[in-house]
Amino acid sequence: MGFEEVGVTSVSWDRLWKIQVPAKVKFLVWRILRDVLPCKVNLLRRHVEVDELCPVCGAQPETTFHIIYTCSFAQSCWLLSSLGWSPMTSLQVWFNNLFSSDRETSIEEAFMIMWSLWSHRNEVVWHQKYQQPFSILSRARSVHSEWNATCVNISSHIAHVHPDSALQTHWKPLEQGAFKCNIDVALLNDGSYGLGMIIRDYTNYCCAGRLLARLGLTDPLIGEVLCFREALSCLKSLSFQPVCVETDSQLVFQSLNTSYAFSSYFAMIINDCKALLQELQFISYAFIRKLANQVAHSIARAANSMSGYEWGVYLPSFLYDSLSFDLNNIS
Numbered sequence: 001m002g003f004e005e006v007g008v009t010s011v012s013w014d015r016l017w018k019i020q021v022p023a024k025v026k027f028l029v030w031r032i033l034r035d036v037l038p039c040k041v042n043l044l045r046r047h048v049e050v051d052e053l054c055p056v057c058g059a060q061p062e063t064t065f066h067i068i069y070t071c072s073f074a075q076s077c078w079l080l081s082s083l084g085w086s087p088m089t090s091l092q093v094w095f096n097n098l099f100s101s102d103r104e105t106s107i108e109e110a111f112m113i114m115w116s117l118w119s120h121r122n123e124v125v126w127h128q129k130y131q132q133p134f135s136i137l138s139r140a141r142s143v144h145s146e147w148n149a150t151c152v153n154i155s156s157h158i159a160h161v162h163p164d165s166a167l168q169t170h171w172k173p174l175e176q177g178a179f180k181c182n183i184d185v186a187l188l189n190d191g192s193y194g195l196g197m198i199i200r201d202y203t204n205y206c207c208a209g210r211l212l213a214r215l216g217l218t219d220p221l222i223g224e225v226l227c228f229r230e231a232l233s234c235l236k237s238l239s240f241q242p243v244c245v246e247t248d249s250q251l252v253f254q255s256l257n258t259s260y261a262f263s264s265y266f267a268m269i270i271n272d273c274k275a276l277l278q279e280l281q282f283i284s285y286a287f288i289r290k291l292a293n294q295v296a297h298s299i300a301r302a303a304n305s306m307s308g309y310e311w312g313v314y315l316p317s318f319l320y321d322s323l324s325f326d327l328n329n330i331s
Contacts, residue, residue, distance in 0.1 A: 015099065016029065016030075016033075019104065019107055019108055019111060020104070020108055020148070021108050021111045021112060021115075021144065021147070022143070022144075022147045022219070022221070023219065023220060023221060024115070024219035024220075024221070024222075025111050025112060025114075025115040026111070027219075028114065028115050028118060029111055029114060029115075032064055032068065032091075032114065033095070035064050035091075037064050037067070037118070039062045039063060039064055039066075039067055040052045040053070040054070040055075040061065040062040041061050041062055041063045041064075042063075042064070054066055054067065054071055055121065055124050055125050056071055056073045056074075056120070056121055056124055056130075057071050057072045057073055059072070064091065065090065065091040065094070067117065067118065067121055068114045068117050068118065069085075069088065069091075069094055070088075073117075073133065074117055076133040077113060077116075077117060077133045077136045077137060078113065079133075080133055080134060080137050081109060081113060081137060082106070082109060083106060083109060083110055083113075098110055108144065109140070109141075109144075112140035112141070112143065112144045113136070113137065113140050115140065115143075116136045116137070116139045116140035116143075117136060119139070120136055143264065146264055146267075170291070170292055170326065170329040171204070171292050171293075171294075171295070171326040171329075172292070173200070173201070173202040173203065173204060174202055174244060175202060176202050177202070178201075178202060178242050178243070178244070179199055179200065179201055179202075179207065179240040179241075179242070179243040179244070180199070180200050180243065180244050180245075180246060181197055181198070181199045181231055181235060181240075181243050181244070181245045181246070182197065182198050182200075182245075182246045182288075182293055182295060182296035183195070183196065183197045183227045183228060183230075183231045183245060183246070183247055183296050184196050184227070184247075184248060184293055184296035184297040184299070184300045185220060185223040185224050185226075185227050185249075185300055186297060186300035186301040186303070187220065188213060188301070188303060188304040189304055190304070192213045192214060192215045192303075193213065193214050193220070193223040193300075193303075194211060194212070194213050194214075194299075194300040194301055194302065194303025194304060194307070195211065195212050195213070195214060195223065195226065195227040195230055195300060195303065196209075196210075196211045196227075196296050196297070196298070196299030196300030196301075196302070196303065197209060197210055197211075197227070197230070197231045197234065197296065197299065198295055198296055198299055198319075199235075199238070199240055199243065204323065204326055204327045205313075206313065206315045206319070206323065207240060207312070207313065208238065208240070208310075208311065208312050209299060209310070209311050209315065209319075210234065210309065210310040210311070211299045211300065211302055211303045211306060211307065211308075211309055212230075212303055212307050212308050212309075213303040213304070213307035214226065219266075221249070221251060221252070221266060222265065222266060222269070224247065224249035224251070224252050225249075225252050225255075225266060225269045225270060225273065226269060227247075227300075228245065228247055228249075228252055228273055228285075229269055229272055229273050229276070231245050232245070232273060232276040232277065232280065232283065233276070235280065235283055236276070236279075236280055241282040242282045242283070242284070243282065243283055243284075244283075244284045244285065244286055245283060245284070245285045245286075246285070246286050246287075246288045246292075246293065246296075247285065247286075247287060247288070247293075248287070248288055248289060248290045248292075248293045249287075250287055252270075253285065253286070253287035254287075255267075255270045256270060256273060256274065256277070256285065294322050294325070294326075295319060295322045295323055295326060298318065298319060298322045299319070302316070302318055
């Protein structure tokens with residue numbers, strides 16, 4: 001069953017991307033609509049030898065529709081929510097019914113429950129960790145609440161963005177004697193994420209760089225903040241001082257300027273970064289636009305075939321063009 005077969009119109013598709021939930025949740029829903037989740041029936045279609053039974057209920061073949069809606073465990077979760085549960089004949093019928101609602105909060109809740117159900121399924125498969133239905137609802141609501149609170153904090157701290165960086169379309173050096181470390185993340189062909197960083201001086205001279213791939217990341221935001229922490233850890237052992245780390249992730253930048261007491265994985269890594277910044281007083285950080293971060297993005301994309309590669313002044317040839325572009329556009 002492909003995307004078109006689900007029957008979601010272009011209007012509904014546009015609406016989907018505007019739903020106020022984390023990016024990782026929208027991406028999961030996109031995979032559900034494309035029917036590309038690695039559930040057992042889909043794995044069998046790809047000639048992967050697995051039994052077809054649902055790992056959660058053990059009673060029915062594990063299809064996409066089953067794991068998120070018709071499984072007896074999923075039914076219990078939906079019945080605990082404000083949406084309830086009623087028999088649906090197909091994924092298409094269920095999504096059409098969901099998108100017929102005028103209440104965006106209902107769609108947000110449905111998206112979060114789908115994400116929490118799929119997360120639970122993976123915990124069962126990989127760690128044999130079973131939870132009660134109310135825990136699935138609790139996780140869905142707490143993650144959504146935390147994400148909403150972070151977005152509010154970002155709006156209230158928007159003044160922290162440097163006005164030059166918000167408008168900057170080309171890479172700009174710092175004053176003489178200072179260094180810049182640009183970082184970025186890219187989604188690779190195999191579903192992993194490439195993390196890239198490059199350190200340059202005030203003349204655009206490349207001093208050092210590295211790239212690596214991380215498997216198992218389902219959220220680009222986690223990739224962005226892991227990349228930031230990786231850069232801080234790397235700079236701790238190097239002698240480039242003072243140095244400014246530039247990221248094109250506004251959410252990471254704003255979160256570093258925000259105090260909130262949540263216990264998510266993202267918040268834990270942000271707190272690690274704050275601790276490192278407190279220790280490494282010679283490091284500052286800034287937000288820049290993606291157009292001014294093209295070299296770091298090129299490095300992150302190269303992690304697909306060169307993971308773990310590091311260099312000093314002898315930079316890899318694939319960077320020549322993007323570095324020349326920056327050099328020719330220094331204002």
